[in-house]
Amino acid sequence: xxxxxxxxxxxxxxxxxxxxxxxxxxxxxxxxxxxGYLWSILNPLMIMGIMVLVFSSMFxxxxxxxxxxLIIGQTIFNFVSEATNQAMWSITGNAALMKKTxxxxxxxxxSRVTSSFVNMIFALGAMLLVFIICRIHFxxxxxxxxxxxxxxxxxxxxxxxxxxxxxxxxxxxxxxxSAFLTAWMYVTPIFYPISQLPENLQRxxxxxxxxxxxxxxxxxxxxxxxxxxxxxxVYGFVVAFxxxxxxxxxxxxxxxxxxLYI
Amino acid sequence: MENEYAVRVEHAVVRFNMASERIDNLxxxxxxxxxxxxxxxxxxxxxxxxxxxxxxxxxxIIGTNGSGKSTLLKLICGILKPYKGTVTINGTIAPLxxxxxxxxxxxxxxxxxxxxxAVLGYDKKFMEQHFxxxxxxxxLWDFLDMPxxxxxxxxxxxxxxxxxxxxxxxxxxxxxxxxxxxxxFQKKCERRMAEMRESGTTLLYVSHSIESVxxxxxHALWLDKGIVKKYGDVDTVAEAYIEKLKQKEKK
Numbered sequence: 001x002x003x004x005x006x007x008x009x010x011x012x013x014x015x016x017x018x019x020x021x022x023x024x025x026x027x028x029x030x031x032x033x034x035x036g037y038l039w040s041i042l043n044p045l046m047i048m049g050i051m052v053l054v055f056s057s058m059f060x061x062x063x064x065x066x067x068x069x070l071i072i073g074q075t076i077f078n079f080v081s082e083a084t085n086q087a088m089w090s091i092t093g094n095a096a097l098m099k100k101t102x103x104x105x106x107x108x109x110x111s112r113v114t115s116s117f118v119n120m121i122f123a124l125g126a127m128l129l130v131f132i133i134c135r136i137h138f139x140x141x142x143x144x145x146x147x148x149x150x151x152x153x154x155x156x157x158x159x160x161x162x163x164x165x166x167x168x169x170x171x172x173x174x175x176x177x178s179a180f181l182t183a184w185m186y187v188t189p190i191f192y193p194i195s196q197l198p199e200n201l202q203r204x205x206x207x208x209x210x211x212x213x214x215x216x217x218x219x220x221x222x223x224x225x226x227x228x229x230x231x232x233x234v235y236g237f238v239v240a241f242x243x244x245x246x247x248x249x250x251x252x253x254x255x256x257x258x259x260l261y262i
Numbered sequence: 263m264e265n266e267y268a269v270r271v272e273h274a275v276v277r278f279n280m281a282s283e284r285i286d287n288l289x290x291x292x293x294x295x296x297x298x299x300x301x302x303x304x305x306x307x308x309x310x311x312x313x314x315x316x317x318x319x320x321x322x323i324i325g326t327n328g329s330g331k332s333t334l335l336k337l338i339c340g341i342l343k344p345y346k347g348t349v350t351i352n353g354t355i356a357p358l359x360x361x362x363x364x365x366x367x368x369x370x371x372x373x374x375x376x377x378x379x380a381v382l383g384y385d386k387k388f389m390e391q392h393f394x395x396x397x398x399x400x401x402l403w404d405f406l407d408m409p410x411x412x413x414x415x416x417x418x419x420x421x422x423x424x425x426x427x428x429x430x431x432x433x434x435x436x437x438x439x440x441x442x443x444x445x446x447f448q449k450k451c452e453r454r455m456a457e458m459r460e461s462g463t464t465l466l467y468v469s470h471s472i473e474s475v476x477x478x479x480x481h482a483l484w485l486d487k488g489i490v491k492k493y494g495d496v497d498t499v500a501e502a503y504i505e506k507l508k509q510k511e512k513k
Contacts, residue, residue, distance in 0.1 A: 014383055017383070020376055024373070
């Protein structure tokens with residue numbers, strides 16, 4: 001308990017650093033671009049536009065409000081992918097700083113995931129635009145959306161901490177992970193309905209792919225204007241916290257040896 | 263008060279892996295594992311180092327290249343963890359191991375001041391209050407909105423020093439950082455360090471120049487290949503060290 005309080009005090013002490021790092025990431029991302037922050041909204045819109053074209057004329061899925069269906073899946077998946085990829089390099093990328101001064105190492109991973117999260121919040125602007133164009137019925141259920149985002153954030157943080165620690169010791173995790181992400185994208189119903197898949201694969205995805213739970217909660221709220229299935233919400237939180245616990249454990253156990261490998 | 267220690271190092275051992283090639287990917291790891299070539303060649307950068315620094319003292323750490331001086335400072339800063347033994351610190355530390363280590367080249371000096379302040383644990387409000395003071399000391403008013411990557415190393419060092427010493431720390435750790443600045447700035451830094459010393463800051467100082475150690479410090483620690491050769495009063499230790507160097511030269 002005493003140790004925990006001390007950790008909390010250290011975190012408090014370095015909170016300004018966390019916010020500075022997040023602001024820095026966001027500032028630098030769009031510093032030399034003409035449209036600046038607008039890109040956060042334009043980029044997902046453009047990608048969604050292309051995917052809508054591809055999947056509504058080339059492959060036909062029988063989904064109502066396909067653009068909305070698509071952009072929800074795409075936004076959530078993109079966040080997880082960006083956050084974890086950024087987190088993966090958060091320790092090795094800040095090696096110079098870590099060799100010269102003492103800073104709690106998890107701050108860097110935390111800041112990367114958080115700045116990706118802020119980017120996603122911007123991207124919600126694009127989503128809102130699509131909702132309006134597709135005449136989505138706005139309901140009070142939408143107040144539940146932040147709860148979904150928190151689940152995804154915690155999950156990505158856990159995965160990010162694990163990847164960050166792993167990459168310090170084994171740099172080729174990046175190749176394995178990028179292949180894994182591609183596979184993950186295909187087993188997540190982002191652009192196709194899950195009913196397209198064979199029965200046993202469907203069951204597999206529902207049980208073992210937490211992204212399915214997060215995306216489905218979101219879609220239930222927006223497309224059916226209903227409250228999401230509570231079992232999915234509980235499942236989502238449990239997986240998120242398990243991932244967070246696992247990532248934290250791996251990170252904390254190995255962090256004292258980081259300095260020897262970066 | 264007088265008996266209180268600022269830094270206490272007890273039987274500290276720092277171990278590095280000095281395997282001929284460092285394995286940093288899974289593929290090699292498994293290949294070596296199967297071939298049973300997974301070696302761990304250990305190297306002790308510090309072997310059983312013990313000493314105690316009392317509050318207000320100034321210690322110079324001397325020794326040849328690779329004797330473990332920087333390792334010792336990093337150990338005290340908390341950057342490295344001891345493999346065995348303990349390090350206890352009593353008070354706040356300002357590490358000047360490399361000035362401006364937290365600078366981001368793409369950000370302007372103005373933005374970097376806040377970022378670097380945050381690395382040292384100061385919040386935005388505090389940095390705003392001391393902003394003018396920092397820029398005054400670094401004498402960089404004309405270049406505030408220029409990205410740091412366009413700065414010369416001396417300019418960046420000036421800014422780094424100004425930020426790191428904005429608050430009087432209990433313990434100041436210096437690793438030959440001042441050698442980059444020009445003469446006038448070096449003098450200015452030395453003045454500020456002297457001011458801090460007068461108000462009770464403990465100093466740990468690494469330098470190859472025995473003269474500057476003698477001038478600044480009152481105690482010294484002589485490290486050789488990770489072992490403490492001698493420690494205590496600065497003049498005695500420095501004398502013994504120089505004696506040793508002369509002997510080596512003769513050989």
